[in-house]
Amino acid sequence: MRILKKTLLIFTTIIALAILGGWMYYNSLKPTYSGNLSLSAIDKKAEVYFDDYGIPHIYAETEKDALTVLGYVHAQDRLWQMELMRRIAPGRLSEIFGKDMLKNDKFFVSLGIEEASKKSIEKLSQNSEVYKLATAYLNGVNQFIDEGPTPIEFTLIGIEKEHYQLTDIYNILGYMSFSFAMAHKTDPLLTAIKEKLGQNYLKDLNIDINPNTVLIKNSKQSIEDFTNLVSEVNNIINQSPIPPFIGSNSWVVSGKKTTTGKVLFANDPHIMYSQPGTWYEAHIKTANYEMYGYHIAGVPFPLLGHNRNYAYGLTMFENDDIDFYQEENHPSNVNKYKTPNGFKTYNTFTKTIKVKDENDVTIKVRSSRHGPIVNDVIETISTTNPIAMSWVYTQQEGKVLDALYTISRATKMEDVKKGASMIHAPGLNIMYGDAKGNVAWWAAGKLYKHKSQVNSKFILDGTSSEEYPIEFLDFSNNPMAENPKWNYVYSANNQPDTIANMLYPGYYLPEDRAKRIIQLLEPKNNWNKQAMAIMINDVTSSVAPEIIKEFTKIMDFNSFSKNEQRAIDVLQLWNGENTIDHVAPTIYNKWVYLYLKNTFKDELGDTMFNQLMNTHLMKRMIAEVVKNKNSIWWDDISTKDNIENRKDILSKSLIEAVAALEKQLGNDIKDWNWGKVHTLEHGHPLGTIASLKKYFNVGPFPMKGAREVIDNRGYEYNNTGLYKVTAGPSTRRVIDFSDVENSISILPTGQSGNPFSKHYKDQTEMYNKGEFRKMKMNKEEIISVSTKLIVQPK
Structure with missing residues (x-):
């Protein structure tokens, strides 16, 4: 016993x-949110107040000290995210995730981002404030690496922490500049469609095809090369552990349209969802500087921000800054390619990629005068037809970090405009409003012209001098508006008007969100913060009811079954709202998918149809093709004896939609609620492991919103009838210059990327409901709800 x-x-x-x-x-x-901390490289004591949502409010004597502290607190909440961000551009994901990420690494290595970063750093003066403050930020990050706890992700995967360098900051900005890769998804696909089906099919896709365009003639094998390129890039982007920017809304209203006579500013950048989310908020106050900013992991200067004097934000411009050229190899020497002046030798470089639990992989990449040969890193493309990628980001001098510094340290509107002019890529709409009553937007990005016969939406002829840009435009020719007479500016990734006697080529989104924004802004002159908060959560489509009306005016109502008629009634009575309780969005989205499938798949086949569904072009086609009763696409070429028309295809799609929904959700239409099929889960890279999912992922939740409404959601159309949200508002901000200290914002999950922090997902419920919290700037109020971390010099 x-x-x-x-x-x-x-x-x-x-x-x-x-x-x-x-x-x-x-x-x-x-994370350490209170107590005492000693840091080297700061000169005087600083204080950090972490408010009730974990947002640091940093009070320091100098910007150098403040940026050092920012680096430390940013790292303690987001070091894992920083680690992923810095590994993408130089091709170092395989080093921690293994061979599954090798395609990603090969592709990004070939882009030349790391080489462009090194060139930018060589031109950066070590006496500049940009260099000094970036170095201070890195000092803070590296002190956390040396002295702080190791994030759980590092331990689980088994990787060592490494100090951050200036190159990492530039590489992160390079990845951000690569952005949504829409050129990779669109240009090769359109070339393949042109070669397979001919020009008549392209006319109805509204891509502004010029009949005089010089297009290379290709064999069937080359069509496969182009579709393989699209497939590989789609896979690479979908597998990336860090989400790309995809769109955004913003509008800024002058005091002439507000109840207070002061400017109102709204912005909600649309980004692929992830956990942690994209933005890290930080409020910095020094003797000479104040900014409430939104930072991406590993970058010292905020991409979004405001203070008591001005606010700035961004949306994606969606301009075309990538062209593809098909080169022609020398008939007997594959190391040379044809140019207008004879054959030249490819520039080549090799790089070794470390792969976890595997042997190192060495790749060889060739570059022509246009850019890297993508065949060298995408194995499914035939090596006999080299395709080169020409990208503005790597071909022009990189000043993006300087631009962010300039914009975030502005003292007048012209400073922000100057900063916008320094951004060559990615294409961004810089939105602006200030306490003096100014509103403005500037399209940032280095724009260029081709000769009139060249259509850059297709693979171009690399052997010709006729298809190379003839002029890079001065920033003064970029789209912009400053204090327009209509008293507001807005951006919804739609086609901008011209001020340079040309329409700027791009991958613009349809008019849906832009139309809705104008519908709401234009007639009203008594805007306030509360009304703006409602508008930024708006879920009503301005276009969907018009599409339904176009269909219902040509259909034969009595030819449908009772349940099909009930579905039509629901659609006809729908005002376009997409709440979780509505039934109409479930019917509408299923019908739209089937209408697209029944219209395009017979000509394109499975692969090209699925690729088309992943482009912005497809979103623009939804309304345009429905209105075009004579479109060549309506006929189903698989039915040899019949010629189908618009009514046939749209009616067939409605019948199939109802049948599919009955099978999926039951016969009672009242049960087909949008929230049952439209859900959001914020995925962490380790959440793909079943045993870790509940600890790292956040969700899933039924979700309001839809494609191309103001509360924009990204999701795939497929046969499942489920719409798993992959992208949407990465933050919602409303800044009121009549009461700046009570301006409002929200994040999708939480401020911290540390799963052990109480701020990992504490904003999720509010975000899902469309609610907000304050962006606090009043020190007394901040202190009253905060914990305090005192930072002393070592």
């Missing part, structure tokens, strides 16, 4: 020690 008691005591002690050790380890991994 005595032995049993002793054994039980030992066992109990071991269990208790294990629990205690686990508890201590758990608490050791939490």
Whole structure:
């Protein structure tokens, strides 16, 4: 008995020690939000107040000290995210994730981002404020790496922490500049469609095809090369652990349209969802500087921000800054390619990629005068037809970090405009409003012209001098508006008007969101913060009811079954709202998918149809093709004896939609609620492991919103009838210059990327409901709800 008691005591002690050790380890991994901290490289004591949502409010004597502290607190909440961000451009994901990320690494290595980063750094003066502040930020990050706890992700994957360098900042900005890769998804696909089906099919896709365009003639094998390129890029982007920018809304209303006579500013950048989310908020106050900013991981200067004097934000411009050229190899020497002046030798470089649990992989990449040969890193493309990628980002001088510094340190509107002019890529709409009553937007990005016969939406002829840009435009020719007479500016990724006697080529979104924004802004002159908050959550489509009306005016109502008629009634009575309780969005989205499938798949086949569905072009086609009763696409070429028309295809799609929904959700239409099929889960890279999913992922949740409404959601159309949201508002901000200290915002999950922090997902419920919290700037209010971290010089 005595032995049993002793054994039980030992066992109990071991269990208790294990629990205690686990508890201590758990608490050791939490961010430090209070107490005392010593940092080298700061000159005087600084204070950090972490408010009730974990947002740091940094009070320091100098910007250098403030940026050092920012680097430390940013790293303690987001070091894992920083690690992923800095690994993408130089091709270092395989090093931690293994061979599954090798395609991603090969592709990004070939883009030349790292080489462009090194060139930019060589031109950066070490006496400049940009260099000094970026170095201060890196000092803070590296001190956390040396002295702070190791994030759980590093331990689980088994990787060592490494110091951050200036190159990492530039590489992160390079990845951001690569952005949505829409040129890779569109240009090769359109070339393949042109070669397979001919020009008449392209006319109805409204891509502004010029009949005089010089197009290279290709074999069937080359068509496969182009579709393979699209497939590989889609896979690479979908597998990336860090989400790309995809769109955005913003509008800025002058005091002439507000109840207070002061400017109102709204912005909600649309980005692929992830956990942690994109933005890290930080409020900095020094003797000479104040900014409430939104930072991406690893970058010292905010991409979005405001203070008491001005606010700025961004949307994607969606301009075309990538062209593809098909080169022609020398007939007997594959190391040379044809140019207008004879054959030249490819520039080549090799790079070794480390792969976890595998041998290192060495790749060789060739570059022509246009850019890198994508065949060298995408194995499914035939090596006999080299395709080169020409990208503005790597061909022009990179000043994006300088631009962010200039914009975030502005003292007048012209400073922000100057900063916008320094951005060559990615294409961004810089939105602006200030306390003096100014509103403005500038399209940032280095725009260029081709000769009139060249259509850059297709693969161009690399052997010709006729298809190379003839002029890079001065920034003064970029789209912009400053204090327009209509008293507001807006952007919804739609086609901008011209001020340079040309329409700027791009991959613009349809008019849906832009139309809705104008519908709401134009007639109203009594805007306030509350009304703006409602508008930024608006879920009503301005276009969907018009599409339904176009269909219902040509259909034969009595030819449908009772349940099909009920579905039509629901659609006809629908005002375009997309809440989780509505039924109409479920019917509409299923019908739209089937209408697209029944219209385009017979000509394109499975692969090209699925690729088309992943382009912005497809979104523009939804309304345009429905209105075109004479479109060549309506006929189903698989039915040899019949020629189908618009009514046939749209009616067939409605019948199939109802049948599919009956099978999926039951026969009672009242049960077909949008929230049952439209859901959002914020995925962490480790959430793909079943046993870790519940600890790292956030969700899933039924979700309001839809494609191309103001509360924009991205999701795939497929046969499942489920719409798993992959993208949407990465933050919603409303800034009121009549009451700046009570301006409002929200994040999709939380401020911290540390799963042990109470701020990992504490904003999720508010975000899902369309609610907000304050962006606090009043020190007394901040102190009243905050914990305090005192930072002393070592």
